[in-house]
Amino acid sequence: MSKFWSPLVNDLVPYVPGEQPKVANLIKLNTNESPFGPSPKVIAAVQAELNDTLRLYPDPEGESLRKTIAAYHGITPGQVFLGNGSDEVLAHIFYGLFQHGEPVLFPDVTYSFYPVYCGLYGIESRQIPLTDSFEIDPAEYTGPNGGVIFPNPNAPTGRYLELEHIETILHANPDRVVVVDEAYIDFGGTSAITLVDRYPNLLVTQTLSKSRALAGLRVGFAVGHPDLIEALNRVKNSFNSYPLDRLALAGARAAYEDEAWFQQCCQTVIAERERVTQALEQQGFEVLPSRANFVLARHPDKSGQHLATGLREKGIIVRHFNKPRISEYLRITIGTASQNDALIDGLAAL
Numbered sequence: 001m002s003k004f005w006s007p008l009v010n011d012l013v014p015y016v017p018g019e020q021p022k023v024a025n026l027i028k029l030n031t032n033e034s035p036f037g038p039s040p041k042v043i044a045a046v047q048a049e050l051n052d053t054l055r056l057y058p059d060p061e062g063e064s065l066r067k068t069i070a071a072y073h074g075i076t077p078g079q080v081f082l083g084n085g086s087d088e089v090l091a092h093i094f095y096g097l098f099q100h101g102e103p104v105l106f107p108d109v110t111y112s113f114y115p116v117y118c119g120l121y122g123i124e125s126r127q128i129p130l131t132d133s134f135e136i137d138p139a140e141y142t143g144p145n146g147g148v149i150f151p152n153p154n155a156p157t158g159r160y161l162e163l164e165h166i167e168t169i170l171h172a173n174p175d176r177v178v179v180v181d182e183a184y185i186d187f188g189g190t191s192a193i194t195l196v197d198r199y200p201n202l203l204v205t206q207t208l209s210k211s212r213a214l215a216g217l218r219v220g221f222a223v224g225h226p227d228l229i230e231a232l233n234r235v236k237n238s239f240n241s242y243p244l245d246r247l248a249l250a251g252a253r254a255a256y257e258d259e260a261w262f263q264q265c266c267q268t269v270i271a272e273r274e275r276v277t278q279a280l281e282q283q284g285f286e287v288l289p290s291r292a293n294f295v296l297a298r299h300p301d302k303s304g305q306h307l308a309t310g311l312r313e314k315g316i317i318v319r320h321f322n323k324p325r326i327s328e329y330l331r332i333t334i335g336t337a338s339q340n341d342a343l344i345d346g347l348a349a350l
């Protein structure tokens, strides 16, 4: 607290990102990054962009990247909005597309940035409990609200909601924007982008931070009806006209030009996820079925805190949330085969 702070800042409860350790040689399975580097084509494209043009501002609309993303998903560039990571896109959505006078609906166990945006903008929220098996119950997303948001697959559970259930939520809320946060969709789900032409109230967000191994470049986007995109552009141009720099635009474009690399990385993560799940189950862990690049797991006899601390002492970091319903669980990012072996051995030793 300082006398220089505005009253708003005083009341903020900020998001706490997962640790980015300063020491080398840790096995980092805590923030759902890709264990593989980006495509060599991305590195080449970013290097090619390191030239005199850096003195010029980038394209404020990121038109070439919007065209690339639109072509990839079979939509139009006017249906795409770009942001500095999907977190920034989400922030603009909370500000510009949710009705602030009514509660925004999201699951009780979900991405912990959602309540932070509500706090930042003074938006009411209503947290809808997941079922006992940590699934989203579409029937619960009804009644007066200012909008709906959930990740699919959900984080940190990894549980996936079929598109037909998303359509149930869309039908129940024709006058409100329903946001599907697809940060992890490439690890085994079907994107709701296929639905945007049929539902003017649907907005889908994605990121290049996970499946395309570009968390360090900060690129995310939203796809939806041009009216929704226009709202986001109005917010963006009232905040920062150039959210994506020249290097990010070039690297992100190149990421979509190496489909083989992308598929190979996703398939490897999926196969390793199934291997880790089986190995942990053999050790007595309960592992939620995941379609993401992480698993949420708990052991009946060992506390989540004990296991997270024990792994850390062995140089392996996973995420432990000291929160209702999940405090006994570990969220473990799927790493390379050798990282996963170290995790499995480390847990066996504990």
Ligand SMILES: Cc1ncc(COP(=O)(O)O)c(C=O)c1O
Pocket (backbone or CB within 6 Å): 031, 032, 084, 085, 086, 087, 088, 111, 151, 155, 181, 183, 206, 207, 208, 209, 215, 219, 220
């Ligand atoms: C569910 C979910 N949405 C969005 C994000 C934000 O991703 P980024 O800002 O890197 O695009 C994350 C990051 O972990 C996430 O877990």
